Amino acid sequence: MKLREFEHIVDVDKIGEPINQPLGDFLAQPNQSIQKSGADKEKSLLLAIDVQNDFMDSGALGVPGAKQDMERLLHFMYNHFEDITHVMASIDTHKPQQIFHPCWWEDAEGNEPEPLTIIEWADIKASKWKPRFFEQESKTYVQKLEERSKKQLCIWPYHCIQGSYGISLEGQFTRMAYLHSLLRDYELKTVVKGEDPLSEMYGIIQPEYSERDLVRRDVIEQIKGYDNVIIAGQAKSHCVIESVKQIVDHLKEGTNQLNHIHILTDCMSSIPGFEEETEEEFAQLEKDYGIQLLTSNQW
Structure with missing residues (x-):
């Protein structure tokens, strides 16, 4: 060589x-x-x-x-x-509007979750967090993650955004x-x-x-x-x-x-x-x- x-x-x-x-x-x-x-x-x-x-x-x-x-x-x-x-x-x-990015979720006051926040199915049932987009699909996703013992939904900092x-x-x-x-x-x-x-x-x-x-x-x-x-x-x-x-x-x-x-x-x-x-x-x-x-x- x-x-x-x-x-x-x-x-x-x-x-x-x-x-x-x-x-x-x-x-x-x-x-x-x-x-x-x-x-x-x-x-x-x-x-x-x-x-x-x-x-x-x-x-x-x-x-x-x-x-x-x-x-x-x-x-x-x-x-x-x-x-x-x-x-x-x-x-x-990714694009910003994805289920694991802050803009997808809000609390009762309209605040977005901080990065590394874990959103559980119990949080959604208690109205602690609600999705801004695709409401039913988003709720189903979090529920299915827990049912299948997958990693919990973690809110990550915006990363790997197309064009960046x-x-x-x-x-x-x-x-x-x-x-x-x-x-x-x-x-x-x-x-x-x-x-x-x-x-x-x-x-x-x-x-x-x-x-x-x-x-x-x-x-x-x-x-x-x-x-x-x-x-x-x-x-x-x-x-x-x-x-x-x-x-x-x-x-x-x-x-x-x-x-x-x-x-x-x-x-x-x-x-x-x-x-x-x-x-x-x-x-x-x-x-x-x-x-x-x-x-x-x-x-």
Whole structure:
């Protein structure tokens, strides 16, 4: 492999910051002697969950530790440039008027809930909170979440809004991922999620609850085609863990061993307050299905 030096591809000191150099100028720099992904005998997918600007430490919904996670992920991608067959990146995508944003709800005085407010079915029955849009559908959603033991409805800060800087894939990751796709000769795979105004979609396969069939069977079929699936991203406690659980749920039929799924534990962080339950969930997945929990230096 002949590849430019790591420092000539990314600047880890500027993770989460805008890049002045046009991406086209960067990609036009000469590179050579990289094996094409079509020649790989063992196919490995790097699945990067929501590595977007709004989830970096200083973003609208910043995850503490995300910058260091990204630095480790970039080194991993560089060190395994010819081991990773393809990169797939999910892109959390919203508009302000969605059920988990403040403008969707109001109390008796017309006040919107503060970010990180939990809205329970009991609150709605007691008229503590009422929806401003799609009243019956919104009430049904909260009720169904609790009936199915899903995560409670959490009001999040406005994040990953279409057209904003925050929705973009983090700049240094973008450079590495697109360079990888060009030199390894494939189209970078992206999965847009979270556009349904009446549902949360933490995982990349399906929303927490929906009256419609929104399961991304196309993504599952793609994932099935790899010998190894390597997962990193943000936040570990929400979009990563739910993505892993959904993937496991769709792949477990016919086998209870999914040890080809590798979780890079040092390339993801939890939202504060959710660490303990997240670690317990990952440990249970490891015990039940054999997924591999390891650091980026261990793969």
